Amino acid sequence: MDRRIFGLETEFGLNYVPSDGRRLTPEDAARHLFRPVVAWGRSSNVFLNNGSRLYLDVGSHPEYATAECDQLLQLIAHDRAGETVMLDLVEQAEEQLLEEGHEGRLFLFKNNVDSAGNSYGCHENYLIPRKVEFKRLADMLIPFLVTRQLLCGAGHLVQIEDETKFVFSQRADHMWEGVSSATTRSRPIINTRDEPHADAQYHRRLHVIVGDSSMSETTQLLKIGATDLVLRLIESGEIYHDLRLENPIRSIRSISHAFTGQTVVRLMSGDEPTALQLQWKILELVKGFVARHGAHHDQVERVLELWERVLVAVESQNFSLIDQDIDWAIKHKLITGYAAKNNLGLDSHRIAQLNLTYHDIDPTRGLFHLLRRRGLASSVLDPQAIADAVENPPATTRAAIRSKFIRAARETGRRYSTDWVHMKYEEGEGGVVLCKDPFATTNSAVDELIEMMRRPV
Ligand SMILES: Nc1ncnc2c1ncn2[C@@H]1O[C@H](COP(=O)(O)OP(=O)(O)OP(=O)(O)O)[C@@H](O)[C@H]1O
Ligand SMILES: [Mg+2]
Secondary structure (H helix, E strand, O other): OOOOOEEEEEEOEEEEEEOOOOOOOHHHHHHHHOHHHHHHHOOOEEEOOOOOEEEOOOOOOOEEEOOOEOOHHHHHHHHHHHHHHHHHHHHHHHHHHHHOOOOEEEEEEOOOEOOOOOEOOEEEEEEEEOOOOHHHHHHHHHHHHHHOHHHHOOOEEEEEOOEEEEEOOOOHHHOOEEEEOOOOOOOEEEEOOOOOOOOOOOEEEEEEOOOOOOOOHHHHHHHHHHHHHHHHHHHHOOOOOOOOEOOHHHHHHHHHHHOOOOOEOOEOOOOOOEHHHHHHHHHHHHHHHHHHHOOOOOOHHHHHHHHHHHHHHHHHOOHHHOOOOOHHHHHHHHHHHHHHHOOOOOOOHHHHHHHHHOOEOOOOOOHHHHHHHOOOOOOOOOHHHHHHHHHOOOOOOOHHHHHHHHHHHHHHOOOEEEOOOEEEEOOOOOEEEEOOOOOOOOOHHHHHHHHHHHOOO
16 A cells, blocks of 8 residues: 555653642543533534544543554654644643642653553554455454554563563553454554444454554654555565464563563464564564655655664664663663662562653653753654644645534534544535545535535525
8 A cells, every 4th residue: 555544643641749738630631621521512522623533531541543644754743743732732721720729730641551441542543545454454464563662662660579570561461362353451562343443344443452652753653654664565565474372462671671682472373483583584674665665755764763773772682772762761871870870679660750751741740851951862853843733734635624624614614523434514405525535634514514605595
């Protein structure tokens, strides 16, 4: 697939810390956070002008799902825009709370585990051709996803047999199955719920729920860029080695916990490569594929260079090669440096605090953002691209149609509703348009609805 639709869903951790001793339950804090959203859209589940979806499910983890994107940097910009949207809500909520006599701060974390041990996700969505047999795709993709934590884990602290250890991944300990249709009860690596948000005859939406959220744009680039390349290789139908794992869930955990890349993973074929060897093998296959077919976008070389550099860094245990680029390595340097300087064990409360504050999305408070300002963490985007993505949809996908529709409805004050594929005008003669093609940027039937809205009822 030459052009692919991508979307990223991020659930945030939320914490309210009162300075007047008056606590709020997480649900209450989330409700306060979403008050302006409900005022704007009469619901806690809305689509914004930039084509994204902002919502609060049951519970207290606000979610931002990017609009459909078809380019890597565009996707990263739209994901970062979600942080800006959330920060704006935090500011409004804190003011409102103060007016009601609550003095305190709201914290939002782009991480995957809260202090009570609950996990929440960062889901990746990839449009794939229906004709690729799903079982074959999953068989090939899962070995990559299980070992992908070497490339893009967010780093975490886990207690293993009385010892607190630094591990690769936040999500690894919270995955329970390889492939299934559930997302919460039994968390699978790949979710098979078949909702393509596109023409089901030709397309599927692959829903990957195993990934850690990324603070670093560079890590995000590698995470999505490498996965897209592996998907292209699978989609091509070219020969691929049988790398099926005997026990993906056992492997994902042991790889994360060992934090060496040297964990042996048993394959169904009987082979026993290490996690690193598996990654080298997949990188070699992808490089061969790119050499034969050429790069399909201008970031491919950058993705391959980063991918290789991470594997060299893990193999040589020389993390300085990647400690400005990859979340786990940036965080590992921060934590081990601080622990050594202050003579603290990894089980110390202050170290746990660093592990959390790394993910605080507030640019003045969050440790990742602090490191970036000091030149100790790289980025890939021009900040203007993020500001643009807060206001505007990707111009190259269906999000442009949705955005135009929402703007017109709000300008005219008409009643409307939308989801990923439907645009519905709910007044007068009204009507609903199904926009099945996620690559389309215009739709004449939607334009007619807009015309209708502009006419007096
Ligand atoms: N045809 C498509 N192919 C791939 N991704 C798509 C397509 N259409 C929309 N998306 C993306 O899929 C994501 C859907 O997010 P949403 O949160 O609505 O997902 P969901 O599957 O309904 O999950 P849940 O409601 O359980 O969180 C968005 O990021 C969106 O941009
Ligand atoms: Mg979602």
